[in-house]
Amino acid sequence: MWHFALRRGTVLLLTLFVVSVVAFLIPYIGEGDPALLVLRARIADPNVDPATLEAMRRQLGLDRPLAIQYLAWLGDALRGDFGLSFIRRAPVGDMLGGALLVSITLALSALLLALLVSAPLGTLAAMRPGGRADTAATLLTQTLIAIPEYWMAPMGILIFALWLGWLPSAGWDGPASLVLPALVLALRPLAYFTRIIRAAMIDVLDAPYITAARSRGLGMTQTVMRHGLRNGAMPVITLFALWLAGLLGGSVVVEVIFAIPGMGRLIYEAVINKDIPVLQAGFVAIVALAVVINTLVDLAYLAINPALRHSHGA
Amino acid sequence: MSVVVSLAERRVTAAPAEPLLAIEDLHVAIGPSGRAAPVIEGMNLEIRRSEIVALVGESGSGKSLTALSATRLLPRAAEITRGRIRFDGEDVLAMGPRALDGLRGNRIGMIFQQPQAMLDPTCRVGDQVAESLRLHRGLSREAAGARVVELFREVGIPAPEARARDFPYAFSGGMAQRVMIAAALSADPDLLIADEPTTALDVTVQAQILRLLHEQCRQRRMSLLLISHDLGIVAALADRVAVMYAGRVIEEGPARAILSAPRHPYTRALVECSLLKRDAGGRLVALPGSAISARELSHGCRFQPRCAIAAQSAHNHDCCSSEPALACCHGSHKARCWAVKPEPEEAQQ
Numbered sequence: 213m214w215h216f217a218l219r220r221g222t223v224l225l226l227t228l229f230v231v232s233v234v235a236f237l238i239p240y241i242g243e244g245d246p247a248l249l250v251l252r253a254r255i256a257d258p259n260v261d262p263a264t265l266e267a268m269r270r271q272l273g274l275d276r277p278l279a280i281q282y283l284a285w286l287g288d289a290l291r292g293d294f295g296l297s298f299i300r301r302a303p304v305g306d307m308l309g310g311a312l313l314v315s316i317t318l319a320l321s322a323l324l325l326a327l328l329v330s331a332p333l334g335t336l337a338a339m340r341p342g343g344r345a346d347t348a349a350t351l352l353t354q355t356l357i358a359i360p361e362y363w364m365a366p367m368g369i370l371i372f373a374l375w376l377g378w379l380p381s382a383g384w385d386g387p388a389s390l391v392l393p394a395l396v397l398a399l400r401p402l403a404y405f406t407r408i409i410r411a412a413m414i415d416v417l418d419a420p421y422i423t424a425a426r427s428r429g430l431g432m433t434q435t436v437m438r439h440g441l442r443n444g445a446m447p448v449i450t451l452f453a454l455w456l457a458g459l460l461g462g463s464v465v466v467e468v469i470f471a472i473p474g475m476g477r478l479i480y481e482a483v484i485n486k487d488i489p490v491l492q493a494g495f496v497a498i499v500a501l502a503v504v505i506n507t508l509v510d511l512a513y514l515a516i517n518p519a520l521r522h523s524h525g526a
Numbered sequence: 527m528s529v530v531v532s533l534a535e536r537r538v539t540a541a542p543a544e545p546l547l548a549i550e551d552l553h554v555a556i557g558p559s560g561r562a563a564p565v566i567e568g569m570n571l572e573i574r575r576s577e578i579v580a581l582v583g584e585s586g587s588g589k590s591l592t593a594l595s596a597t598r599l600l601p602r603a604a605e606i607t608r609g610r611i612r613f614d615g616e617d618v619l620a621m622g623p624r625a626l627d628g629l630r631g632n633r634i635g636m637i638f639q640q641p642q643a644m645l646d647p648t649c650r651v652g653d654q655v656a657e658s659l660r661l662h663r664g665l666s667r668e669a670a671g672a673r674v675v676e677l678f679r680e681v682g683i684p685a686p687e688a689r690a691r692d693f694p695y696a697f698s699g700g701m702a703q704r705v706m707i708a709a710a711l712s713a714d715p716d717l718l719i720a721d722e723p724t725t726a727l728d729v730t731v732q733a734q735i736l737r738l739l740h741e742q743c744r745q746r747r748m749s750l751l752l753i754s755h756d757l758g759i760v761a762a763l764a765d766r767v768a769v770m771y772a773g774r775v776i777e778e779g780p781a782r783a784i785l786s787a788p789r790h791p792y793t794r795a796l797v798e799c800s801l802l803k804r805d806a807g808g809r810l811v812a813l814p815g816s817a818i819s820a821r822e823l824s825h826g827c828r829f830q831p832r833c834a835i836a837a838q839s840a841h842n843h844d845c846c847s848s849e850p851a852l853a854c855c856h857g858s859h860k861a862r863c864w865a866v867k868p869e870p871e872e873a874q875q
């Protein structure tokens with residue numbers, strides 16, 4: 213177990229180091245002069261006075277060696293200080309924290325909803341491949357995969373907000389405003405989860421230990437609960453984590469359509485406005501979260517598979 | 527209390543003469559409905575109380591499917607298309623899901639060829655063995671756990687308390703099979719079905735497991751359906767032997783008679799192969815050709831394409847045109863072959 217933790221920890225630190233270096237170098241991409249970037253962001257005049265530029269360089273500490281600059285930047289970043297946004301003039305750390313919280317809430321709601329529906333649906337489909345539930349599930353997943361979010365979202369707003377008036381059409385204000393975007397966001401993962409759960413459960417239900425459990429007198433439902441789900445969980449956890457990591461970076465389409473202040477919109481606006489500090493912080497945060505999620509997946513594997521646990525020396 | 531009463535009752539429900547398990551004219555087909563192909567055609571088998579019956583035959587002859595039919599645990603693709611299966615007087619084919627769950631594990635225990643694959647890798651073995659006890663005997667978690675330790679001791683698993691908490695990866699094939707036996711015996715079934723229980727094990731472990739099975743059957747007065755293609759095992763354990771070929775029984779009778787005086791050409795070849803006999807040229811005797819499945823056959827004796835006797839026999843015509851019936855040749859010894867005549871004493875009776 214310690215061996216495993218040590219190895220994981222090393223990989224984690226290495227990844228974060230590389231990510232921080234890349235993030236630090238973002239301002240040097242393109243025009244290659246961070247001072248010029250800052251001035252351009254603040255002053256409308258395209259012709260920058262060389263003296264002002266030099267003063268700005270000194271003010272930003274850009275006259276120091278690159279390594280020193282990196283360490284200074286890293287020290288601030290570790291304390292959550294990524295500087296001020298070029299555009300909003302607010303601390304990037306705060307902006308990012310708020311947006312991340314929004315995106316995590318949205319992503320987790322959508323994915324848990326998707327899992328809640330797909331787990332019984334996929335399992336039911338797997339119990340009788342080619343049966344009625346299976347056919348229905350196939351039809352549903354095909355439809356959901358084919359319909360894009362930018363069509364689903366306006367349709368949702370049209371029906372539930374404008375016609376029925378049950379839910380707010382946009383904004384981020386209380387649980388009610390979460391429902392519609394989470395629903396729209398859940399549909400595609402729901403389809404993919406259903407498919408992978410069906411495939412995993414078909415495999416598992418054919419496994420010898422399922423026949424053995426049945427031969428002891430366990431009913432089908434009990435057998436699936438006791439011996440099926442855990443064994444079929446691995447691929448589902450993997451896919452869930454992939455989606456989670458993807459959605460934490462924000463879902464631009466849904467966030468823009470529903471006017472939700474999440475990561476997707478934040479990054480989208482930062483790219484358009486060349487808001488470098490936001491891009492740097494966003495990049496670091498998204499990769500760091502992905503690394504954390506991956507570690508959690510590995511821990512889940514260990515929790516499920518005793519043989520793996522054993523070979524890692526637990 | 528009610529459990530105990532029903533336990534006592536059930537031992538006397540069937541008249542002594544009636545077999546515990548009776549499979550009659552069983553037909554099983556495999557494949558998508560509409561294009562299903564027969565793999566078992568007209569299988570008959572009886573097992574009496576406390577009797578050890580061996581089912582032998584080549585790979586693919588339908589032994590496992592016969593066994594799985596008895597508890598209605600056939601794979602998804604397979605279906606019973608005809609026949610009757612009675613267990614202790616009850617019609618197994620008419621049972622609903624709940625009645626079947628009450629039959630499996632409770633009255634019929636099963637063990638299989640790959641013991642390690644038969645255990646859920648994510649579940650402690652003790653918990654898996656306890657399932658039957660909790661289901662069929664209504665034991666609490668603690669009581670079932672304690673009983674599992676006792677069972678482990680009975681089947682010869684060292685350090686039973688610790689092993690019950692282990693996961694399957696920590697068990698060798700032989701130990702895993704002991705676990706499976708403990709699970710199968712836990713609810714004290716009347717019949718144990720063992721489908722090639724030692725095929726995947728080392729020879730020394732094989733002998734231990736067979737001895738354990740034999741002891742347990744004798745102690746518990748339990749019937750055993752032992753599926754095997756090893757005639758050595760059969761000779762050591764079985765009271766009666768049924769030989770399967772291409773989806774049906776082609777010879778059956780007392781184990782001693784079948785092994786010492788096999789009548790059907792296929793059984794004879796089987797016995798000779800198991801003794802590793804040499805032919806006149808000094809080569810090892812081997813049965814030519816490979817088994818045909820029931821689905822490939824149109825008419826005539828199923829063994830005809832591989833039969834050495836058919837060519838010389840006066841019955842040649844019969845062999846090709848119609849299938850012989852399973853007929854008496856001596857006492858309860860029966861064979862399905864045109865060339866087999868009833869023995870003189872039998873004919874006089």
Ligand SMILES: Nc1ncnc2c1ncn2[C@@H]1O[C@H](COP(=O)(O)OP(=O)(O)OP(=O)(O)O)[C@@H](O)[C@H]1O
Binds near residue numbers: 565585590603819
């Ligand atoms: N799940 C399945 N799907 C398709 N065909 C099957 C399946 N199970 C068995 N069969 C076929 O049914 C026939 C009988 O199989 P069965 O497993 O009963 O044979 P067996 O006598 O037990 O052989 P073995 O000694 O190899 O275990 C074989 O031809 C086999 O190919």
Ligand code: SF4
Binds near residue numbers: 791828831834836850
């Ligand atoms: S009936 Fe004919 S073909 Fe079949 S086993 Fe007997 S002799 Fe051989």
Ligand SMILES: [Mg+2]
Binds near residue numbers: 589590591721722
């Ligand atoms: Mg078999």
